[in-house]
Amino acid sequence: MFNIASTKIDKSKISLKEVIVVSVIYLCVISFILRVQLETGFNILTGDRYDGLIENSLLEHWYNVFRGKSAWNIVGYFSPYPNTLGYNDGYFLYGLIASFFRFSGIDIFLSAELVNIVLRTIGYYSFYALCRRCIGLKPFLAITGASIFTLNNNLVLQSGHAQLLSVALSPLLTLLLYRYMLFLTSGNSRKKAILYGSASGILLGSWLLSTFYMAWFFIFFTMILTIFIVLISYWEKRRHNESFIRPSFNAYEIIIPAIVTLLSFLPFLIVYLQSAKKVGVHHFGEVLSYTPRLTNLLNPGDTNFLFGKLSQHYFSIFPPNFQLGGEFMVGFPPVILIVSLVSLIYFFKNSAFTIESVLIRSLLLAVILSLLLMIKFGNHTLWKLVWELVPGAKGMRVTARYALFLNFPITVLVVYFLGKVARYKYKGLTIILACLLIMEQINLGRSQWLNRQEQLNFIxxxxxxxxxxxxxxxxxxxxxxxxxxxxxxxxxxxxxxxxxxxxxxxxxxxxxxxxxxxxxxxxxxxxxxxxxxxxxxxxxxxxxxxxxxxxxxxxxxxxxxxxxxxxxxxxxxx
Known part of the structure; x- marks a missing residue:
């Protein structure tokens, strides 16, 4: 329908100075996230006595698999049932990383924390690369985006559920898919198209076998985004009376990645389809009870660095049945919401027909529709349509977690908009907004409650x-x-x-x-x-x-x- 290769990409080489600056900022970000661990000599770790140990047991399962002591799809619990990996998230990628540390002689609990650090590192640098190579942003804005995405206010208090940290794979998979589409539509390199397409499929299949929520959210959002891209492109082509461009590619560039993707999905399908038949799925009444209200999405939490006291004052007036804590602590800070709203007006007001405008407007509409689908009004929500019609939706209980994923596309939109603002001689305003956007993501809450030494003594x-x-x-x-x-x-x-x-x-x-x-x-x-x-x-x-x-x-x-x-x-x- 259009040639993605026509987009402008920053192809300049990344200098050593840029690498150093990016890495220094990363160290500041990750040091803040790990402040409790650093203060305690990595004795108090992410997680708690319950979910933290469940994750550790699943990571150790993969260590046993790679040592030849366990079958890959049968974890240690619920004996004598077979295929017990499907009773929970599979943690495959987590276990793969953790096993590297375990084989290096690092204990089970510290290995799990190092997995979290690796994931956040992947998220930070891949988001930076996405901003620089795909969106064409300058280093300052790319660093801003990577910092916002990694700090992620609404993920801080949910980090005890370590599977949610896999949202860090979103920019990496987006990069791979972008490179695949780039080579597919340009016709410049069949081998690279096959390579990137296959790598995307392998990562997505592995992600599904690791943490279902975030992988499913990525697929669901990409599906919505693709629909809007097709519809807007069709509308604009008709409106401007232009003919459709037929991209030049070989069938093998689609067939081979499709086969690789299907094979990568097989372990996930084998495990979870069988488990769904045995134990069923979540009933909609249960799903509805974990669907957020608009109030939840506007509440940044009382431990937010900039707006915590304001949040505590304002949201304290709501009755207890509004469920502002626990799984419902998924709110966005106000500045990123305001900038997103302004960007919505800007991008639809300035709607010249280019591939760039099609992509950004599609992204905006996909975010808006996602928010509308997930919000609960009274006891009614459009998410019921998703639950009934979209495969896999019945396997998820906490709809509110979709907000944790949406931080990714919203951050992309915001830094892209800042890039536009900076071009119109508003560099001072851009810097102020960038600093505010980063600062409001700082949350002083914690999810580190697992005492490493106590658990080592128990073992x-x-x-x-x-x-x-x-x-x-x-x-x-x-x-x-x-x-x-x-x-x-x-x-x-x-x-x-x-x-x-x-x-x-x-x-x-x-x-x-x-x-x-x-x-x-x-x-x-x-x-x-x-x-x-x-x-x-x-x-x-x-x-x-x-x-x-x-x-x-x-x-x-x-x-x-x-x-x-x-x-x-x-x-x-x-």
């Missing part, structure tokens, strides 16, 4: 399981925690199950325990009421006929025992 005091053990379950709770949290409902559901998940990967031994996004239909391993816990375990054991080789690990004493169904007896480790 160290666990003795090796007896050779006769084929699987196990846990009984009791950690001695140093249980006395203070015996009446904590969340603790009594999560803690012992999460401990079992972690130990199952440490010892490469499957456990019947576990807790995930989806649990098996016969899962009944909450600790309370503790008087019936063992009998519920026995019911599960008898149903699945796994009495042989089943061991019991007592979290209270850190010892292995035989299981009789009535009491625990010491089991000597050979």
């Amino acid at each position: 160290k005091q666990a003795e090796e399981p007896p050779p006769s053990c084929r699987s196990f379950f846990v009984s009791g709770q950690r001695l140093d925690e249980s006395l203070n949290k015996k009446d904590d409902a969340t603790y009594n559901v999560y803690a012992h199950n999460v401990d079992a998940m972690l130990l199952s990967e440490i010892f490469a031994l499957r456990t019947i325990n576990g807790f995930s996004t989806f649990n098996p239909s016969d899962w009944d391993f909450g600790f309370q009421p503790h008087e019936t816990y063992i009998s519920r375990v026995d019911n599960y054991i008898n149903k699945h006929h796994i009495q042989t080789g089943l061991c019991e690990y007592d979290l209270y004493t850190s010892r292995w025992h035989t299981h009789t169904g009535i009491s625990t007896l010491p089991l000597k480790v050979q």
Whole structure:
């Protein structure tokens, strides 16, 4: 329909000075993000006692896979069910990176934190490259965009869900897709078109197997964007009475990347389609309860550096049923919203028919439609159409997380608009806006609650399981925690199950325990009421006929025992 190769791209070489400046700013950004870790000598890490350890167990699963100790699609928990990787995000790319650190001798918890750092590094530099090479922005604005994207106010308080950090892959995949379209439509290099198209498919397939939410959001947004590009191009061609340009490309440049992409999707499809049949999907009533109101999207949070006090004052007047905390802390700071609104007016007022204008207007409309789709008005939302019609939508519960992804295209729009403003001799205003846009992304909240040394001690005091053990379950709770949290409902559901998940990967031994996004239909391993816990375990054991080789690990004493169904007896480790 149009030739993407006709766009103007900054092809100038990046100087050493530019590399140094970009890297210095990156170090400032990442140091702020990691301030708690740096202050504690990397003893307090991203995540918490529950979700943090679940992630660690899944990363360790991939380490076991690469060591030949586990099947790739069967994690340690929910024994004897097969294909258990599909009960949660797969964390494949995370595990691949973490395994590099684990093979280097770094402990399981620090390796997980280093994965987060690697992802943020990829996000920062790929966003910078996107701004410089694809959009043609000057270094100052490219740094501004990369800083806004990496600091990301509305992601700070959600970083305990480490899978959401994979939004950092968005600019990298966009770069690959852009290069693919560039070579595809220009006809200059068939090999490069095939290379970039195949690389895009491999990354997207790996992303889906790693963190479903952000990968699906990328696909969904790209679908909306593509529709608008086609519609606006068609409209403008008709309005200007121009004929359509047929790009010159070979069929192999589409067929080969398509085949590679399909093959890359197969592991994801094998795992998650089977899991969906077993455990079902999220009901819309549950999805609706996690759909944000406009209020949520306008609330930058009371720990925002510039607007925290204002937010605390204003949003405190809303009733509790507006759910302003938790998963709903996804609001955008005001300056980026105002600049986005001004850019909307500017780009539609100045609408000359060029490939550049088509792309930017399509991007604006895709963002607007995305926001309209995800907002809840009373108990009604257009997201129901998405949930019913778009494949994969029923696998997601927290619609509010789409706002975390939308920070990416919104930031692209804003820095592109600033580039336009700077061309009209408003350089001073551009600098002021850029500084405000970066500063308002600074959030003083934290999501670092996982005590590394405590968790290392927990692993160290666990003795090796007896050779006769084929699987196990846990009984009791950690001695140093249980006395203070015996009446904590969340603790009594999560803690012992999460401990079992972690130990199952440490010892490469499957456990019947576990807790995930989806649990098996016969899962009944909450600790309370503790008087019936063992009998519920026995019911599960008898149903699945796994009495042989089943061991019991007592979290209270850190010892292995035989299981009789009535009491625990010491089991000597050979």
